[in-house]
Amino acid sequence: MYSWLVFIHAVSAMVSIGPFFVLIPMLGKLRTAEDAVLSSYLDSFHFVVRLSKHSGHVLVFSGLLLLWLGGWPWNTPWIAGTFVVLFASLFFMARAFSPTIRKLRQPDHDRNKLVRKLTRSLYIYMFVLFVMLWLMMMKPALW
Template identity: 85%
Template sequence: MLYLWLIFIHAVSAMVAIGPFFVLIPMLSKLRTAEGAVLNSYLDSFHFTVRLSKHTGHVLVASGLLLMWLGGWPWSTPWIAGTFIVLFASLLFMARAFSPTIRKLRQPEHDRQLLVNKLSRALYMYMFVLFVMLWLMIMKPTLW
């Protein structure tokens, strides 16, 4: 019964880690023209989503490790090893992709179009990485 609850927690944390990024897609175009308090609210939304994803990622990893332990899955299982490789790469990417760009957009003198384009690329790249991890978890491919 514990294993089934862990699967549920793992799945919900994956949804919460990925889902809010879809809300940010329409905000990208609005960021190009927003000013003042509206701009700050959009940037706050980006910042909140990144933090939410980071914290639900902790639950995701913890529940995944527990599932590995309880299910007897070895670290050498290809889809598990592949997921952790992609996970560590995504952590490095996320640390540099969003927060510094959001901070620069909050500064009075900035190249808005360049920074929004950078944020847009980061958003789509990170979503792609999240979907690769999701694919590995669901499909469990034999990579080697």
């Protein structure tokens, strides 16, 4: 069962991170898209954020089960570090994407400013996800 949990954990990590790469080429197209196409791009962004959020639930739950079944102590540096970064990313994700996507759907908006904000948020969030991935894979002795 433990090996299946590791597999589920790894797949949920891939599903949490992978779809964000699809959004990178879309960022440039958001600046010039017509309203009908803009809506479909924003739907794609919204879908990726929701997919990442829900696969993150599976990721955290499977990670907690792996901790429990594997006998890892909570004060292990890479585990504690991952949880610190995880909680910070939850607050960031809640404020980074959905409000900006909502503003882009409104008729009167500064598209360039909002797309820059969305771009910055995307790259910051991907960096945070990679930090968590690094902590889980490399298991560094931080202290």
